[in-house]
Amino acid sequence: MPPVLAAASVLLLPALVLTAAASDVATFxxxxxxxxxxxxxxxxxxxxAGLSLPAVGVHLAVAAxxxxxxxxxxxxxxxxxxDAKLFASVALWMGWPATLTFVGAAALAGGALAILLLSLRSAAVRPLVLTGPRWVSxxxxxxxxxxxxVAIAAGALAALxxxxxAHVLGL
Structure with missing residues (x-):
């Protein structure tokens, strides 16, 4: 497979998880x-990426x-x-053991997201936020x-x- 096509196929993962994150923020x-x-x-x-059939099987098992x-x-x-469907489809791409990195990074990002939202939803900040765009309110x-x-996308990007x-993209 030509390197440009290989890289384009792998870049679908970050493009799609970022699209999912944007949609989730805007529309829940x-x-x-x-x-x-x-x-x-x-x-x-x-x-x-040149994955063997047994490696693809491991990816399928991790996704399941x-x-x-x-x-x-x-x-x-x-x-x-x-979120559950996105989580499983990203795990399909990560396989084993990268799913451990993915889950850990998503959990950390989820904690940071929760702290941010608690701050936005606090009595002190919420009235200021309500003057912004509808999706922010x-x-x-x-x-x-x-x-x-958002956290799943952050975990996917961190685990890529x-x-x-990774080698297809030169990471």
């Missing part, structure tokens, strides 16, 4: 087409485990359905959820250099 929703596009693009990226974990967190109302609304797609796709 991650469209289904984003995780589906990540899943559909994975075989091309795996080919570009991540989907089960995401579904459990959704059932417990710890994350939304779009929704972020400051204590009744709203946390757009965890630990993934089997």
């Amino acid at each position: 929703r991650i469209p289904n087409w984003i995780p589906l596009a990540l899943i559909a693009a994975f075989p091309l990226a795996a080919l570009a 485990a991540a989907l089960a974990l995401g579904m459990a967190m959704f059932a417990l109302r710890w994350m939304g359905g779009g 929704r972020l400051a609304d204590p009744a709203e959820a946390i757009p965890y797609g 250099s630990a993934s089997p796709f």
Whole structure:
């Protein structure tokens, strides 16, 4: 595969997770087409990275485990359905052991996001934020959820250099 095409196929991951994060911030929703596009693009990226069939099998197993974990967190109302699907589709790309980096980075980013939103939603800051754009005032609304797609995207970007796709991009 030509290097430019290989790099383009791998760059779909950051492009799609950033799109998911932006959508989650603006609408508190991650469209289904984003995780589906990540899943559909994975075989091309795996080919570009030269993954063997057993390695692809490990990636599929990691994704299945991540989907089960995401579904459990959704059932417990710890994350939304779009977050769970995005989490699993990113885990498909990360494989093992890069998923550990991904989960750790996403957890740290989620903690930072929660602190930021608690600050925005505080009695001192919230009145100032309400004068901004609608999407910002929704972020400051204590009744709203946390757009965890942002943390998942941050985890994916942080873990990309630990993934089997890093060499395709020269990371």
